[in-house]
Structures are given as structure tokens and as C-alpha cells.
Amino acid sequence: MTRIATILMLCGAMALSACNNPNKYGKGGINDDSYQGGINSGALGDPNDPNSPAYFAQTIGDTVRFAVDQSTLTPEARAVLTQQAQWLNNHPNVTAVIEGHADEQGTREYNLALGARRASAVQQFLISQGVLASRLRTVSYGKERPLAVCSDEACYAQNRRAKTAIAIGAGA
Amino acid sequence: MLKKILLATAAAALLLAIGLRLSPVVAQDGPLRIVIEDGVIEPVPIAVAPFIAETGGAGQVAADITRVIAANMVGTGLFREIPPEAYISPVTSFDAPVAYADWKAINAQALITGSVAETGDGGIVVKFRLFDIFAGQPLGDGLQFKGGAGDWRRIAHKVSDQIYSRITGEGGYFDSQVVLVSESGPKDARRKALAIMDQDGANFRYLTDDSTIVLAPRFSPGGNQVLYTSFETGFPQIKLLDLRTGAAQPLANLDQGTMTFAPRFSPDGSTVVFSLEQAGNTDLYAMALGSGQMVRLTDAPSIETAPSFSPDGSRIVFESDRSGTQQLYIMPAGGGEPTRISFGEGRYGTPVWSPRGDLIAFTKQNAGRFHIGVMRTDGSEERLLTASFLDEGPTWAPNGRVIMFTRETAGAGGAAQAYSVDISGRNLRRVPTEGAASDPSWGPLRP
Structure with a gap:
């Protein structure tokens, strides 16, 4: 539990550092909560330690990619998600938020809906592999949070993705 | 594309007739009159x-x-x-x-x-x-x-x-405001805040800070409220902001994990139509603001989003990919069988019904380019008004003769700006904003 506590503290610090609200928003601002841009699992710990979040994020891989305008899981994605499910089944105190994303080649609303489809495809697959539905939530960021910032297919391919962001505790 | 000057007095007619083709029905004495329609215009x-x-x-x-x-x-x-x-x-x-x-x-x-x-x-x-x-x-x-x-x-x-x-002979639009999203920061960590300004960019002020992602604000018909989508809870959720108090509240208290977005008011301001996502499927719903009662308008495995009411409130135009790609459809405001109206090449999204009822503005994506266009409500007479790497999200001026939209440039340094263009495709202009801006929504003429 010591490692877990450290992870949570670091995540909290990261969230706070992102909460740097310039004064320009003045009294018109209605939101004083900290930054909610994403649930960061934190690439912490030793990726060689099969129990670490780093192992999940990097050795297994927390992200799968999709073809243009598609939410169908590729064979490669299924292989990664099968391992994700095994890891989650071995760590029952971990919950996950599956973030669906789209590349910038689409309208904002459609991309939100498309990201939700992708996140749901991952969620359904993990459930089919025995992960309890109550441990998995989904969110779509549409095209709001690209991983790669160029405007070429090389970047678009990285941005059409779903990331399984894990967190310890809470609802497990 | 453009405009035609239909005449003025007989003297002006003679003068103008030298350089412009005139519609035959207008060669009579009358007041100075510019008709905004297709044609070429020399500024008066x-x-x-x-x-x-x-x-x-x-x-x-x-x-x-x-x-x-x-x-x-x-x-x-x-x-x-x-x-x-x-x-x-x-x-x-x-x-x-x-x-x-x-x-x-x-x-x-x-x-x-x-x-x-x-x-x-x-x-x-x-x-x-x-x-x-x-x-x-x-x-x-x-x-x-x-x-x-x-x-x-x-x-x-x-x-x-x-x-x-x-x-x-058209209504005006100068004494009106625009709500939009003010953007800052790098492309992979864009910070967004709601802002309001006069339609010419003056009196810019923030409505929220940028501590969470906010998207696509929509002015109420009366100009006192704004609907928008916020990630404040970590999940996209529609909020309703009162411009008189600055306070915002969730449109509905739905189950966590249910995403709501793409809201728009009915013309009388009493109803909000929006997209609700459950288990990966996005459909259209309507909520009466008074009672909070929610009605499901579509029930399909496809994506149904970006709804917009006709000005008489009887119909809704929206986008759906039920055919395999994004296309535009019209259905009765209470739900029912939709009629597809877009049939050109490419994908069509974000339809918005003109306040005059005559046209529907949309985003078209085709061959790697984005366009803002207009078509008649039966889908005929499609005209593309713009073309760029990424144009999207048209919003109508109160008179239905000018459109504002988001144009985003490509690449790592790409940024969004608000632009305006008139319905003939003339007069493309950048709308002055404080910093980068996206998702403009044009409010009503002020009283």
C-alpha cells in the first residue's frame, strides 16, 4: 500500500499543478475546482514489476488504436485488451476509466460520439473477459486531447485511440 | 458568388446598368435598395x-x-x-x-x-x-x-x-452578442473558457475560467441563457448558464457515465434538444426546461447528434451516420421518421436551421477539406461558402444573412479562430477575439 499511497499523492500534485488559473478570468469565472482534463493513471513504478501501474501502462499497453471513423477492435487491440483484462482481474482493487479519442478530421460533436463508441467497444471487450462492469467507466474526449499534434496521418493514427486509465480503490 | 444590386432610382439604375446585370423586374423608380442574393456586387x-x-x-x-x-x-x-x-x-x-x-x-x-x-x-x-x-x-x-x-x-x-x-430590406444584426470558447495553451493540452462579446469583438469578457474543458456554447433565443458542454465532473455534461447571475447548473442530473452534449434551445426557449450517450450509442433527446421531463426522440444504433430546431419549432434537423457516413436528416420535433436531405459527396454535419427558415447551414467534409455550406431545407441548391483545412460549426446572425464559424489551422501550432461569411460566400472575415477562439454561437438582436 505504500507504493499506492505515493502514486495517489503524486497524482494529486500533478492535478494541482495543472490548476493554474490566471487572474484574467476575473469574477466571471464560475469554476474553481481543480483541473478535470483527464484521469491520470501516472506512469509510476517499475514497469518490470507486474503489479505496478507502469507495467499495465507500458508493458501491457494502456492504449489501443482504431482505423479512420471506426470503433471496431483490431486483432492487435484485442490482444492488448486481453492482457489488460487479465491484469485487471488480478488486481480487483483497481478501477478504470476508458477514455475514447478521435483525430481532428471530424466535427466536434461527431467526434465526441465516436470517442464514446470506441471507449464502449473497449469496455465491452474487457467485460467479456471477466472484468466487472462496475469497475469500468467510459468517457469521450472527442478530438479535444490529441496525443500527437501534427496534422498528418502519422499523428491521426496515434490520436484515434482508447486509453484504459487505471486508479486504485474507489468503488472496487 | 454573390450579390446583385437591384437598383435605386432611375438615375442610379442608368449608372449601375453600365456595370451590372440588373434583374428586369426592378427597373423602376424606388428607394436605394441592395438585395442580398447571388450575383456580383460593387460596394455602394x-x-x-x-x-x-x-x-x-x-x-x-x-x-x-x-x-x-x-x-x-x-x-x-x-x-x-x-x-x-x-x-x-x-x-x-x-x-x-x-x-x-x-x-x-x-x-x-x-x-x-x-x-x-x-x-x-x-x-x-x-x-x-x-x-x-x-x-x-x-x-x-x-x-x-x-x-x-x-x-x-x-x-x-x-x-x-x-x-x-x-x-x-433585411433585419439587422449589429446590436447582438456572440458566446464562444476562448482557447489557449498547446494543442495536446488546450485550455478552454467560455466568453461573450459583441458580434464585432468588442466588450469581450469571460463567463468561466479555463479549469476544465468547455465546448460549444449555445445562446438562448431570449439572450439571457447559455447552454454548453462541460467536463467539470470529468465527464461531458450539458450545463445551463444564466447570464444575469453568472451561475451555471447541470441541465439534468443523470447517471454518472452518461454523456450529454450538443444542446440547442427550441425557438421559444422552453425546450432543449441534445445528444445523450449510453453504452457507446448516441441518440437525441428533448427536455422541457420547466418540468425537467425528458423525451427520447431517436432510437437507433447509429450516432444521432447536432440537432437544431426549425424557427417555427415544428421540426429538427440533425446529423446521423445511420447510412454509414454522417448525413443530414429532418424529423418532426417530437420525433418520428427522419427524411435524409444531404446527398452530395462527402460527410455532412452540424446542421443549423436559419432563423429565417429558408436555409440550413452545415459543415461538409470532403476529399480532405472542410467547408461551410448552405442548402435549402429540402437539400436542394447546396452551395459551399468556404474551404479550408478545418472549417466547422456554423451559427447564424439574427437576420439569417451572415454566418459565423470556427476555422482551425493545421499542424502542431494550429489554432482556432472565429470567422464570418455572408450567405452568398462573400466577405469572409476573421472576427476579432482575444486570443484563439472556437465554437461561436450568435445571439439574438438585443432589445
Whole structure:
């Protein structure tokens, strides 16, 4: 539990550092909560330690990619998600938020809906592999949070993705 | 694409007929009139005579109001301003007779005169008259507006709306506001805050801070409320912001993990139509604001989003990928069998019904380019007004003759800006904003 506590503290610090609200928003601002841009699992710990979040994020891989305008899981994605499910089944105190994303080649609303489809495809697959539905939530960021910032297919391919962001505790 | 000047007086007709094809039905005497439709237009020369300061302290505000009116007129692309240095007979008094011959000599087709007086209680009175030079008579009656000295910009916009309406026969749009998303930060960690400003970019102020992602604000028909999508809870959720108090509340308290987005008011402001996502599937719902009662409008495994009411509230245009790609559909406002209206190449999204009811504006994606376009409500007469790496999200000016939208540039340094274009595809302009901006929503004419 010591490692877990450290992870949570670091995540909290990261969230706070992102909460740097310039004064320009003045009294018109209605939101004083900290930054909610994403649930960061934190690439912490030793990726060689099969129990670490780093192992999940990097050795297994927390992200799968999709073809243009598609939410169908590729064979490669299924292989990664099968391992994700095994890891989650071995760590029952971990919950996950599956973030669906789209590349910038689409309208904002459609991309939100498309990201939700992708996140749901991952969620359904993990459930089919025995992960309890109550441990998995989904969110779509549409095209709001690209991983790669160029405007070429090389970047678009990285941005059409779903990331399984894990967190310890809470609802497990 | 463009416009045609349909004439003015017989004299003006002769003058104009030299350079322009005229519609045969308009060759008759009549007031100065610009008709906004397809065709080519040469901007009409107008003189905006410096407004007369009728009290000692009104000089600056008179100059400011004159400048705003002239900028508004020229900004439509319909007018060219004749510089005051070219005047033969400068206007020295608001009530002095107009020397039509002198204005005709410098080819002014319209003359605007005005005055500003302080009222002594912190207010100002602004008067104006509009003259049709070639007809040799006023175009409409002189009018006066009274307001606080701090309202001078709105008064200038109201004068501008009067002038624009009298000459074009269309409603005005200058005295209106726009809500939008102000953007900052790098592309992979964009920070977004809601902001509101006058349609010309003045009086920009923030409505939220940028601590969470906010998307696609939508003005209420009455101009007092704004719907938008916020990630404040970590999950996209529609919020309703009251512009009088600045307070925002969730539109509905739904199950966590249910995503709501793409809201839009009904024309009477009583209902919100929006997208709700459950288990990866997005459908359309309507909620009555009074009762909170929710009705499901579509039930399909496809994506249904971006709904927009017809101005009479009887129908809803939306996008769906039920055919395999994004296309536009119209259905009754209470739900029911949709009719597909888009059949061109590419994908169609974000349809918005014109406040006049005649056209639907949309985003079209085809062959790696994005366009803003308009079509008739039966899908006919599609016209693309813009083309770029990424144009999206049209919103209509209150008069249904100008469209604002988001244009984003490509690459790692890409940024979003608000642009406007008129429905003929003319007069593409960047809308001034503080920093980068996206998702403009044009509000109603202010009372």
C-alpha cells in the first residue's frame, strides 16, 4: 500500500499543478475546482514489476488504436485488451476509466460520439473477459486531447485511440 | 458568388446598368435598395458624415459612434466609405438641409448624418438620418436613441441596424452578442473558457475560467441563457448558464457515465434538444426546461447528434451516420421518421436551421477539406461558402444573412479562430477575439 499511497499523492500534485488559473478570468469565472482534463493513471513504478501501474501502462499497453471513423477492435487491440483484462482481474482493487479519442478530421460533436463508441467497444471487450462492469467507466474526449499534434496521418493514427486509465480503490 | 444590386432610382439604375446585370423586374423608380442574393456586387459608396457634438463634452463619443457605424457598414462588404476629405459640403448642423447635388457629385449613393448630445444625467441622445442621394430624399424617418453614455457602442450598432435594414430590406444584426470558447495553451493540452462579446469583438469578457474543458456554447433565443458542454465532473455534461447571475447548473442530473452534449434551445426557449450517450450509442433527446421531463426522440444504433430546431419549432434537423457516413436528416420535433436531405459527396454535419427558415447551414467534409455550406431545407441548391483545412460549426446572425464559424489551422501550432461569411460566400472575415477562439454561437438582436 505504500507504493499506492505515493502514486495517489503524486497524482494529486500533478492535478494541482495543472490548476493554474490566471487572474484574467476575473469574477466571471464560475469554476474553481481543480483541473478535470483527464484521469491520470501516472506512469509510476517499475514497469518490470507486474503489479505496478507502469507495467499495465507500458508493458501491457494502456492504449489501443482504431482505423479512420471506426470503433471496431483490431486483432492487435484485442490482444492488448486481453492482457489488460487479465491484469485487471488480478488486481480487483483497481478501477478504470476508458477514455475514447478521435483525430481532428471530424466535427466536434461527431467526434465526441465516436470517442464514446470506441471507449464502449473497449469496455465491452474487457467485460467479456471477466472484468466487472462496475469497475469500468467510459468517457469521450472527442478530438479535444490529441496525443500527437501534427496534422498528418502519422499523428491521426496515434490520436484515434482508447486509453484504459487505471486508479486504485474507489468503488472496487 | 454573390450579390446583385437591384437598383435605386432611375438615375442610379442608368449608372449601375453600365456595370451590372440588373434583374428586369426592378427597373423602376424606388428607394436605394441592395438585395442580398447571388450575383456580383460593387460596394455602394456611402458617406458617414462625422456626427455633430451638440453639447460640449460629446465630441469624443460622437467621433467614436461615427467610427463604429462606418466600420459596421464597410464590414458588411456591401458599402465603401467615402472619406470625409472628399466631401464638398461638410455637414455642420444636424438639421441643415442636405446639399444633394454636392453629394451626388462625389458619387455618394447614401448619406448618414447624426448628432450626439449629453443629457446632463449621464445619458446621451443620438440622432441620425439616412438620405438616398440619387432619389434626392430621406430614406425613412430620422430617429433618436437615448441611453447611458456607456451604451454608446450599442447605440451605434442600433443606428447601424436601422441603416442596414432600410437599404437591404433585411433585419439587422449589429446590436447582438456572440458566446464562444476562448482557447489557449498547446494543442495536446488546450485550455478552454467560455466568453461573450459583441458580434464585432468588442466588450469581450469571460463567463468561466479555463479549469476544465468547455465546448460549444449555445445562446438562448431570449439572450439571457447559455447552454454548453462541460467536463467539470470529468465527464461531458450539458450545463445551463444564466447570464444575469453568472451561475451555471447541470441541465439534468443523470447517471454518472452518461454523456450529454450538443444542446440547442427550441425557438421559444422552453425546450432543449441534445445528444445523450449510453453504452457507446448516441441518440437525441428533448427536455422541457420547466418540468425537467425528458423525451427520447431517436432510437437507433447509429450516432444521432447536432440537432437544431426549425424557427417555427415544428421540426429538427440533425446529423446521423445511420447510412454509414454522417448525413443530414429532418424529423418532426417530437420525433418520428427522419427524411435524409444531404446527398452530395462527402460527410455532412452540424446542421443549423436559419432563423429565417429558408436555409440550413452545415459543415461538409470532403476529399480532405472542410467547408461551410448552405442548402435549402429540402437539400436542394447546396452551395459551399468556404474551404479550408478545418472549417466547422456554423451559427447564424439574427437576420439569417451572415454566418459565423470556427476555422482551425493545421499542424502542431494550429489554432482556432472565429470567422464570418455572408450567405452568398462573400466577405469572409476573421472576427476579432482575444486570443484563439472556437465554437461561436450568435445571439439574438438585443432589445
